[in-house]
Amino acid sequence: MGNQSHEERMHRGGRTEGYDVAGSIETNVADGFTLVAVGDLIVSRPLTKNNQPGFGAIVDLLRGADVTFGNMETNIFDIRCFKGSPQAEYGGAYHVSLPELGPDLKAMGFNIVSYANNHTYDWGYEGMRETCRALDQNGIVYAGVGENLAQAGAARFLETPRGRVALVSFASTFTPMSRACNPAGEAPGRPGLNALRLAKSIVVTPEMLENLRKIRAYLPNSSHDSEVPDRVVVSGVTYKSGEKVGYSYEANPADVTHIVRNLRQGKQFADFCIATNHGHEPGNWSQEPADYERALAHRLIDAGADAYVTHGPHQLRGIEVYKGRPIFYSVGNFIMDDLRTPVGADMFDAYGKDPRTHTDAEVTAAEMSTGYTSDPGFKDPVFYESIITVSRFEQNHLVELRLYPIELGHSKRFANRGVPNLAPLPLAKSILERLQKLSKPFGTEITIDNGVGVIRP
Structure with a gap:
């Protein structure tokens, strides 16, 4: 693919590259283009070198795609030399990982991630900048954050042999002080994330x-x-x-206009475009998306998105195929290896713990079992059952979507919980049957083939 001539690239997938009637460049990837999309990466340590049982099969799936996407829901820095501080506003927990996570994500196969979510600002703009630096150093493309709103909302690009891929990332669930803004008059812009206010x-x-x-x-x-x-x-x-x-919920019209404009520009400079939203609405308890989201997903695909991916609710929601493009209303959790330390003082207070006598692990365990404010916590095994989605495109349309059920070790001890494995057949069948039910209202039929879900539009 890397040695294709200009003429071959102009006619990839049997279509001629050019503008459609809306002024956006058409999808133009080579046949066989594959996208792996998974959910939240809540991970505190490198995983590829510690011989986690069954994790190798997961890595093989991730590495086998042209594009491997996940939601970066942690921050990466070394607390021993970190110049920032835990924020009074945080996304329900202080997520932090070791610097070794950067190369480890690359080794897993991730080459593009979203970074706009309710944990972006757990450690302030210093934590955000350190995380961006770690991703940059390891060649992982990210979108959704920046030094001002223009940067946070802009599409970012990944080069692959089968086509150039754009990513536009935004969050409908975010801490108020994490929202980026542009300069106004003499006032400078504010670093933060690309927000969709509801x-x-x-x-x-x-x-x-x-x-x-x-x-x-x-x-x-x-x-x-x-x-x-x-x-x-x-x-x-x-x-x-x-x-x-x-x-x-009603989406802020100005925010939607901003997102659509950036998505159109992203598609105009790319062969394939992903739109991704981090949204918990109406709550982690819900298996249905918020009432605004289906219309938004359709509008973004109409504007040029080739896939719409939601993450945030920590459990699976339904799948729709619209105009030959996949819509994932929640891909759930992918890694919940949440051995987080350090923990800010505010979180000790939130769970009635004393940092002089209680440990960071005890605070984390309290948060995982009881939840934060109105959140139900993560006691239910449903939060530890998810999927790896593999979308294959021919003639620039989705021809097959394979769903590999995974389980994150709900019953394992704390130090081993949260690392994905391919689900055994009985559990795989249960996960896929639940997904069949959740996807039926969207007109999506999922067949089950030896423990793998298959959608063929």
Whole structure:
């Protein structure tokens, strides 16, 4: 592939390179192009050299693709010389890994990652910059963060023999102070992540809404200036009328415009484009995506994305194929080897621990078992059951999507838990049957072939 002539590259996959009617460059990868997409990389140490049983088969899958993608949900630095500090705002836990993780991720096969998530700023902009430096030093392309919003939102590029790949990364779940901004007048820009802000509402029945309206009328200093028939705001919380009680989200139009523009530009400079979102909404407890996300995924694919990948909820959600492009509404966890140390003082306080008598491991165990604030924690084995997705493209369209079930050792002792292995057949069947059920509302049919899920659009 590396020795293709200009003419061959111009006609890869049987299509001529050029602009489509929307002004975006068409997908233009060579036949046989493969994308591996996995979920959260919550890892605190190198894994390829410690002879974890079964991990070699996982690495073989990762190394076999043209593009191997995951969500970088930790920070990389040496605490002995680190100049930053744990932040008062953090993503539920202080994620940190040893500098050896950089070359180890490369050795696993990862060549492109997202880095916009709720843990980007656990250790402030210093931690973010150290992590970016570690990824750069090891030739791993990353997107979603930068010294200002323009950099954080920009597409980043990976060169492969079968085509140039763009990645646009954003996060709908993030700590407020981690959001990047551009310069304005004399004010400089702010380093951080590419954020997709969401306006959250609680959906209630019409009868409930009327009762809330009555409650608001009795509250002091309540304003009715902007009365809307189907919604009411009580103490800053928006309630709106609907048939089913639950949560609803509206994506910030300016953020969506910014993301679409960067995705279009990314595709114009690449042969293949990945859009990726880190979002926990409506919560880690939910096996269904938030109500805004399907329309957003379709819009991004319409704008030129060749795959849409969500990570964050820590468990699997359904898969859709839209216009010959895969949409993963959550690829779950890939590594949860969370032997994190050090732990900030705020986290000791959050779990009622005393750093003079309790250990970092005891704080981590408390967080994993009880969760942070409204999070249910990670007691349920469902958080330790996931997949490796392998998408193969011919004629620039998805022709086969293979799903390899993995398990992360829920029942293992703390020091060995969280490292992926291919799931044994009975568990693999259970994981895939759950994924069949979750994908059915999207019109997706998954067949099971000897413990591997297969989608053939």
